[in-house]
Amino acid sequence: MKQDIRNLFNEEDDLKTLPENHRIEFVEKLKKQSKPKQNPYAWLSAAAILIIALTIGFNAMEMKSKPELKQTSPIIAQVEAVEAEYLANIETEWQSFIAIADDAVLVERFRKNLEDLDNDYQDISLQFKEDSNNILVIEALVENLQTRLQILKDIQNHIKILNQANKQYEKSI
Structure with missing residues (x-):
């Protein structure tokens, strides 16, 4: 049963050459594989895009039809005023x-x-922008500013x- 594989190929001449129509068959198989398959749910994605576009369009029209002046709440205005004052004092x-x-x-x-x-203050400030009516966030903002200002005053004192x-020590010497 043992056989040299080289001898096997020498005996069979038809394995040495490819059939004449091999190239044509290969090209046909390649074309069959490269054809894009149709997605049976393609209409669903088109419908979803249309719904999203209509929703955005109607929302944009509603916003234009209701001209509201963007007013800041009194709490936000007060916090911004306190913030500006503290930041000026801190500087x-x-x-x-x-x-x-x-x-x-x-x-x-x-x-x-x-x-x-200041980094902590920036984090708290982001929380304040998300929920400007939360009194705990407002208190944390003010407390942070007060802490910074108090640290500077204590250092200067x-x-x-x-x-x-030092001056008294120099006079006594």
Whole structure:
């Protein structure tokens, strides 16, 4: 039963050449496979697109027919006013702190703390935009601003006390 495979191919000459119509058969099979199949549910996607387009069109027409002035609620206006005031005070206190402080490490440490508080504030601000009537979010916004401002004031008081102690120490020497 053992046979050399090379001898098997030498004996059969018809395996060496392809039939004459091989190329034509191959092209026909290729054409059959490459024909796009029709999706029986193609009309469903067209109908869905039409429904979506009509919905958007009707909504756009409703918005044009009801000209409403976009008014901010009184709560949002108040929070924005408080926010602007606190941010202005925080910036003023920060600039004063930088002018007084001699220690670059201290300035960098408090800059990092204030930056972390600012990142928290941005997160809370996003929550406020999503739900502007939530009193807890509003309180968190104001508390964050108050904390930042109080940190700066405490730092400046501490620096003033240190500077006064240094001046008294220098006078006593």
